[in-house]
Amino acid sequence: MPIKTRCPDCRAPITLADAEAGETVTCPGCYATFTAPKRVVAAAHRAGVGGQSGGVNASPLAMVEAGIRRAANG
Numbered sequence: 297m298p299i300k301t302r303c304p305d306c307r308a309p310i311t312l313a314d315a316e317a318g319e320t321v322t323c324p325g326c327y328a329t330f331t332a333p334k335r336v337v338a339a340a341h342r343a344g345v346g347g348q349s350g351g352v353n354a355s356p357l358a359m360v361e362a363g364i365r366r367a368a369n370g
């Protein structure tokens with residue numbers, strides 16, 4: 297799955313190969329080197345699907361901790 301990002305220097309849209317995630321890549325436009333992001337785009341999409349607040353950290357453990365904290369506060 298290609299990774300779509302932008303050059304942090306010239307803001308040009310860049311498509312990277314999956315193998316380049318987390319690697320140092322060179323912008324084809326301005327030849328600046330930067331570290332390619334790992335696949336965080338998929339996580340961002342998933343966070344928007346639920347439509348509930350706090351969905352990003354909605355792990356079972358986090359939900360349990362939230363319930364405990366709420367009970368402790370009365």
Ligand SMILES: [Zn+2]
Pocket residue numbers: 303304305306307308323324325326327328
């Ligand atoms: Zn650039």
